[in-house]
Amino acid sequence: MRGQTPWVVWAVCLAPLAMLGYQAWANDLGANPISYLTNTLGDWAFRILLASLAMTPLRIVFGWSWPIRLRRLLGLFAFTYAALHFGVWIVLDQFFDWPAMAADIAKRPYITVGMAALVLLIPLAATSTKGMIKRLGGRAWNRLHSLVYAIGVLAALHFFWLAKKARTEPYWYALVLAVLLATRLWEWGRRRLARRHAAAPVVSRAASSGSR
Amino acid sequence: MLIKRAPRFKSSEITDQKLYVRRREFIAGAAALALAPLGAEQAEAKTPAGAPLKATRNAVVSSTEPPTDFQSATTYNNFYEFGTDKEDPSRLAASLRPRPWAVQIDGLVAKPQKLDIDQLLTLAPLEERVYSLRCVEAWSMVIPWIGYPLSALLKRAEPTGQAKFVEFTTLVDPEQFPGQRKGILSFGGLDWPYIEGLRLDEAMHPLTLLTVGMYGQVLPNQNGAPLRIVVPWKYGFKSIKSIVRIRLVSEQPKVTWEKQAPQEYGFYSNVNPNVDHPRWSQATERRIGDFRRRKTLPFNGYGDLVASLYTGMDLKKFY
Numbered sequence: 001m002r003g004q005t006p007w008v009v010w011a012v013c014l015a016p017l018a019m020l021g022y023q024a025w026a027n028d029l030g031a032n033p034i035s036y037l038t039n040t041l042g043d044w045a046f047r048i049l050l051a052s053l054a055m056t057p058l059r060i061v062f063g064w065s066w067p068i069r070l071r072r073l074l075g076l077f078a079f080t081y082a083a084l085h086f087g088v089w090i091v092l093d094q095f096f097d098w099p100a101m102a103a104d105i106a107k108r109p110y111i112t113v114g115m116a117a118l119v120l121l122i123p124l125a126a127t128s129t130k131g132m133i134k135r136l137g138g139r140a141w142n143r144l145h146s147l148v149y150a151i152g153v154l155a156a157l158h159f160f161w162l163a164k165k166a167r168t169e170p171y172w173y174a175l176v177l178a179v180l181l182a183t184r185l186w187e188w189g190r191r192r193l194a195r196r197h198a199a200a201p202v203v204s205r206a207a208s209s210g211s212r
Numbered sequence: 213m214l215i216k217r218a219p220r221f222k223s224s225e226i227t228d229q230k231l232y233v234r235r236r237e238f239i240a241g242a243a244a245l246a247l248a249p250l251g252a253e254q255a256e257a258k259t260p261a262g263a264p265l266k267a268t269r270n271a272v273v274s275s276t277e278p279p280t281d282f283q284s285a286t287t288y289n290n291f292y293e294f295g296t297d298k299e300d301p302s303r304l305a306a307s308l309r310p311r312p313w314a315v316q317i318d319g320l321v322a323k324p325q326k327l328d329i330d331q332l333l334t335l336a337p338l339e340e341r342v343y344s345l346r347c348v349e350a351w352s353m354v355i356p357w358i359g360y361p362l363s364a365l366l367k368r369a370e371p372t373g374q375a376k377f378v379e380f381t382t383l384v385d386p387e388q389f390p391g392q393r394k395g396i397l398s399f400g401g402l403d404w405p406y407i408e409g410l411r412l413d414e415a416m417h418p419l420t421l422l423t424v425g426m427y428g429q430v431l432p433n434q435n436g437a438p439l440r441i442v443v444p445w446k447y448g449f450k451s452i453k454s455i456v457r458i459r460l461v462s463e464q465p466k467v468t469w470e471k472q473a474p475q476e477y478g479f480y481s482n483v484n485p486n487v488d489h490p491r492w493s494q495a496t497e498r499r500i501g502d503f504r505r506r507k508t509l510p511f512n513g514y515g516d517l518v519a520s521l522y523t524g525m526d527l528k529k530f531y
Contacts, residue, residue: 030287030288030299031283031284031287031288031298031500031501032288032298032351032498032500034498035351035498092503093505094505095504095505100493100495100496103493104492104493108491108492108493109491110491161491162491164296165473166292166296166401166402166472167296168296
């Protein structure tokens with residue numbers, strides 16, 4: 001399984017794109033193909049982003065190390081889908097109507113935050129190579145890449161604000177995001193506590209072990 | 213993974229293109245037939261959705277634009293009683309039973325009454341009217357509806373002098389409308405029943421159509437069978453579907469989407485390119501089947517006929 005996992009990620013992440021390609025070829029994108037393309041690409045961008053954010057929690061909860069190696073590929077796929085989602089909006093939906101798009105980005109909060117999420121993904125994608133990690137140094141790279149949490153929140157807001165009030169999907173995505181971020185917070189708190197424990201006076205440690 | 217669902221329609225149920233192209237002859241023939249005394253009885257016999265329905269084209273108010281293809285008009289629409297996805301209504305339509313069906317007309321009327329769908333079908337001569345339909349979500353269609361002016365029905369009930377508004381109610385029945393079922397996880401959806409309303413003069417306007425069919429057929433379930441209204445100068449959600457009650461009232465009714473999000477959906481909801489939805493622009497729309505967006509027209513292009521209803525009103529305030 002070890003060596004094959006990236007291929008599973010490739011297959012799973014390319015499948016929606018292949019499906020869209022097939023549907024386009026078969027003229028089966030529904031009554032409103034542009035809206036369908038935009039929504040489907042956006043859905044998958046968010047899903048894959050959540051998948052990339054699930055890798056660290058998998059390690060925290062189950063102690064597995066292999067998920068971490070899939071994180072970069074998932075992140076790059078999330079970026080790819082987000083870029084395609086944006087591309088469809090520019091080319092097919094708005095058809096290069098730059099003034100209308102500029103007005104929308106400024107005036108429509110859901111487009112503003114969606115745009116912000118995409119822009120923030122660019123530096124992450126650009127610094128995803130081993131070489132860039134070395135050049136930036138692990139600490140700086142980690143700090144830069146913690147932007148992905150903000151991106152997750154922006155994506156959730158984007159979905160909330162564009163959907164009609166009666167829809168439930170945005171709540172489910174936000175719930176998954178909240179669980180994934182909470183796992184990290186919990187781990188972070190646990191470590192801090194452990195560190196404080198480690199630094200605590202010997203007496204109390206002896207006492208606590210004695211009481212066992 | 214994308215799950216493909218089998219369409220509820222068999223391809224054999226879709227109007228044959230050859231027939232469709234010859235629809236004018238067909239309608240002319242139908243009109244002649246409708247004059248025969250047999251007409252009423254025939255209307256009673258053609259119960260199921262999709263059965264042919266005869267009507268005379270009203271060319272005066274009909275759009276000259278080509279109608280949206282039948283497939284799109286019957287598989288892509290909002291009808292939250294079935295579900296919030298646009299494919300839900302056509303996918304789940306079979307659970308609705310449009311027969312038997314009765315409509316209660318009451319409130320501030322001299323003659324409250326309960327009318328059976330067969331009586332409603334024959335109350336006035338059926339007309340075919342090609343209207344454009346503009347959804348508040350900025351897409352639009354052109355649909356050949358069949359019906360007669362709502363005013364014909366309202367006049368029968370004789371609204372009293374106090375009646376100022378008309379309130380419409382859609383059927384509530386979670387068995388027939390899966391979107392109305394309540395479960396632990398179904399915190400979304402709307403408050404049922406779906407309620408819509410019009411000012412009495414809007415309801416009496418000759419463009420306001422009591423609708424029982426489309427594309428030469430009895431109204432399909434997913435499009436609001438067995439009867440709905442169509443108000444072409446307002447956003448689509450004002451054209452309430454599957455009506456069971458029409459009540460004449462003196463106060464402006466509290467309507468569903470206005471209750472849901474008052475800052476986004478007003479009581480009037482006239483199509484207006486100059487008043488944006490708070491979250492998106494209403495200046496343009498995508499006609500289903502077109503690639504490029506087109507400009508949205510004030511009152512959806514029916515301004516000549518309806519703008520006078522709103523003389524002196526600030527349409528930015530009464531959106």
